[in-house]
Amino acid sequence: MNDSEKLLHLKRLILNEDWNAAQRIFKRLDELDKELPGKMDDIVTKRLDKYTHEIPEKLGPVITQALGEEIKNSQDKVVEALFPIIGKMIKKYIQKEIAILQENINKQLRGTFSIFSFRKKTKKGEPQTIELIKSDIEQVFVIEKGSGLVIGSYTKTATVDEDMISGMLTAIKSFVEDAFQGGQQSLELIQYELYKIHIQNFSSYYIAVVISGPADDSFRSRLEDKLFDFSEQYMKGEVDKLIIANKLANFFES
Amino acid sequence: MSVSKKIVLVGHYGVGKSSLIRRFVQNIFSDSYQVTIGVHILKKTVSFKGEEITLVLWDIEGKENINQTRASYLLGTSGFIFVVDPTRDTTYQNLKEELNFLDRNYPKTPVIKLVNKSDLIDVEEFKKVLAIQQLEMDFFSSAKTGDNVENVFMQLVTKMLGT
Numbered sequence: 001m002n003d004s005e006k007l008l009h010l011k012r013l014i015l016n017e018d019w020n021a022a023q024r025i026f027k028r029l030d031e032l033d034k035e036l037p038g039k040m041d042d043i044v045t046k047r048l049d050k051y052t053h054e055i056p057e058k059l060g061p062v063i064t065q066a067l068g069e070e071i072k073n074s075q076d077k078v079v080e081a082l083f084p085i086i087g088k089m090i091k092k093y094i095q096k097e098i099a100i101l102q103e104n105i106n107k108q109l110r111g112t113f114s115i116f117s118f119r120k121k122t123k124k125g126e127p128q129t130i131e132l133i134k135s136d137i138e139q140v141f142v143i144e145k146g147s148g149l150v151i152g153s154y155t156k157t158a159t160v161d162e163d164m165i166s167g168m169l170t171a172i173k174s175f176v177e178d179a180f181q182g183g184q185q186s187l188e189l190i191q192y193e194l195y196k197i198h199i200q201n202f203s204s205y206y207i208a209v210v211i212s213g214p215a216d217d218s219f220r221s222r223l224e225d226k227l228f229d230f231s232e233q234y235m236k237g238e239v240d241k242l243i244i245a246n247k248l249a250n251f252f253e254s
Numbered sequence: 255m256s257v258s259k260k261i262v263l264v265g266h267y268g269v270g271k272s273s274l275i276r277r278f279v280q281n282i283f284s285d286s287y288q289v290t291i292g293v294h295i296l297k298k299t300v301s302f303k304g305e306e307i308t309l310v311l312w313d314i315e316g317k318e319n320i321n322q323t324r325a326s327y328l329l330g331t332s333g334f335i336f337v338v339d340p341t342r343d344t345t346y347q348n349l350k351e352e353l354n355f356l357d358r359n360y361p362k363t364p365v366i367k368l369v370n371k372s373d374l375i376d377v378e379e380f381k382k383v384l385a386i387q388q389l390e391m392d393f394f395s396s397a398k399t400g401d402n403v404e405n406v407f408m409q410l411v412t413k414m415l416g417t
Binding site for chain 1: 258259260292293295296297308310312324325326327329330331332
């Protein structure tokens with residue numbers, strides 16, 4: 001036995017216990033290394049789930065407070081960002097309501113002072129103005145935005161080519177909306193002599209209604225309600241040209 | 255009830271877009287040039303595999319580059335016909351870029367590449383010019399003589415509705 005072999009033998013005798021302990025530690029470490037990811041995943045997932053549920057409760061007040069402070073400190077920026085949107089909505093609403101009010105006043109005045117109008121008493125004794133000129137719906141076109149193709153139409157008198165009309169209306173509408181670059185604004189009315197074309201915009205299509213007669217704002221307001229009702233009832237999912245045409249006829253003749 | 259399809263003719267001004275549509279729809283031709291302002295719409299009903307197809311044809315004003323065309327005129331198009339004038343190289347020298355524009359923005363819409371005014375040129379000679387520029391065109395037609403006009407539109411219908 002040489003010196004190095006003697007040294008190794010001596011090491012084994014002296015360090016045997018430590019050696020075994022070290023081996024056990026390495027083995028345990030290997031086991032933990034294999035077990036840990038599985039266990040950690042469960043723990044992390046549970047903690048995340050718990051944290052997600054607790055967010056509204058724990059972070060809600062903090063976020064609200066932070067937002068409140070941020071808004072308070074940046075009032076000008078917030079106002080600047082919201083003003084065009086809210087301002088436009090309010091302006092449009094007020095303009096419309098004032099126009100209706102103005103028309104009602106004018107109608108009352110005309111009814112009172114015009115020699116062409118006369119009054120009759122209703123059962124309750126309230127005065128009622130009888131209109132001499134009546135607005136009437138002549139044609140209705142449901143038109144696909146973009147392509148300008150007719151989805152459905154209703155007309156009292158078939159005089160014009162609906163494909164050409166819908167195409168040209170779409171082209172005019174596109175031109176006006178592009179040319180004036182009014183952001184999200186849309187063409188809503190075309191007027192020519194005794195007729196008006198009321199345009200009601202929806203997301204993928206628009207409805208153009210040709211009206212004869214004065215078609216004041218209150219008439220158009222009622223028409224808008226009617227068009228919204230029609231859209232809600234019949235323009236969902238797949239639409240068939242013939243079915244829409246029939247629905248339009250039933251809807252607007254009733 | 256027939257199916258309706260929107261077709262837009264695009265290309266530079268003066269390439270003969272309006273003349274092609276008038277030849278196809280009304281079978282007429284006029285030598286006097288009238289600039290299209292905005293858009294002019296015509297329609298024609300054709301028969302395809304026993305079905306009536308209404309083609310709503312948008313004749314839009316010519317632009318020196320298609321990216322100057324109002325996007326709203328091109329929306330919802332079922333098929334494009336890109337028209338060039340072989341007598342004016344400016345109408346086809348950027349053809350690849352202009353076709354790329356259509357492909358990028360309307361990837362699913364078929365395009366027919368058309369050389370109009372074929373009565374004014376030697377078609378074989380012009381094909382050599384196109385070959386040098388590595389351009390491939392689908393049809394040669396003449397709105398003046400009516401040559402191939404009907405075929406162009408029917409080929410587009412076939413592309414739109416499938417063979």
